[in-house]
Amino acid sequence: MVTPIHPPLRESVLAAFEAAKGFMPTDEGLALYAAAADACQRLALPVLEVGTYCGRSTVLLAEAARAAGTVAVTVDHHRGSEEQQPGWAYHDPALTDPQTGLTDTVPFFRRTMHFAGLEEHAVAIVGRSAQVATLWRAPLAMVFIDGGHTEAHAAADLRGWAPHVAAGGVLAIHDVFTDPADGGQAPYRIYQEALASGTFIEAGGQGSLRLLQRVLVQTFDPYPPKTVGQ
Template identity: 50%
Template sequence: MLPIDIDAVKGFLDKDEGAALYEYALKASILGPCMEIGSYCGKSTVYLGSACQRAQTLLFAVDHHRGSEEHQLGEAYHDPALYDIEAQRMDSLREFRRTLARAHLEDTVVPIVAPSDLVARHWNTPLGLVFIDGGHSMEAALTDYRCWAPHVQRGGWLAIHDVFPNPEDGGRPPYEIWTLAQASGLFEALPLIKTLGLLRRL
């Protein structure tokens, strides 16, 4: 299914979650291109992009590539290999591009290097699937949800990563936007696949 060894790609996506993303991106591609909010080094991009490539559509991958809160210097998920010493900032773009090249997805994935709210200001293309896995602060998660959920076509899919119903298991913002989507009346949720929430646009 995948063109490279997914274990060799930096990231935090479980294989069962990745397989579900592949499956639903393949279905959603009938409706339109797919969108990923938060690419990091490209693990989820490989799953989504491989499905889009098979369906002969595109995956837009939005990330500022400066890392989320937890990736910064001194934080729990900081990776020194992704730290740009000269700029004194995180920079995952080079590793992301290497992943795309190794996976032969450069003709399918369109990287957009910018904050998601900036991109959303002028976005007009209806989407078959939107996958939200950007910053996990409440502000970042709400912004991604409010900016991108409206672009999911009817019959399409909204996917949210790191949904933890039990607050002892992980951060709450992805769970909060998952519940907001259901309360909106616009989305119907499927059972969670580990921490991946999938919702169908009604």
């Protein structure tokens, strides 16, 4: 199980997190930071986030990586997820590029990282998660899935990125709701799939954030563990 051993979150980073556009509550953010900092310290590997948006959770992962001498990678196409498109509940007109008429969260992400003082500790990949995952080869201390919440997108994120979590590393999934009245069920289903695979065990959580830890198994492993050097 993950036992957080981490440096306290700097007040300036917490302020940048709370000032950024996004949907993660502070208590969940602090739990994410603790798990990321612990995983980075133990494994000395990068962390990776699926779903950058405006960088609210990225600052926490970048701070955890900075303290451990590693880096946070964040992947997003920056055009907004399904529920953030015009006419949907989470659409924010302020994020629309007046030249293209499309959502573009890149400038907001860059400002968030700048004001957090963490630009040098985060690597942003602008692209679709499934495409980037096919190119990725390095092991990771943590994967945080908070991208598209359709069944297809969530399943692709899990199957594309879970294999890259190193043994002892953490798989974090956001917006996991057991009751459909509280939110979409796709994150809950991939959380169940990860547990059913036998390669992840419960490692805590907070609110809708679930934390799972990668373990070595003797039986067939649908997500073969990555080790340093693979």
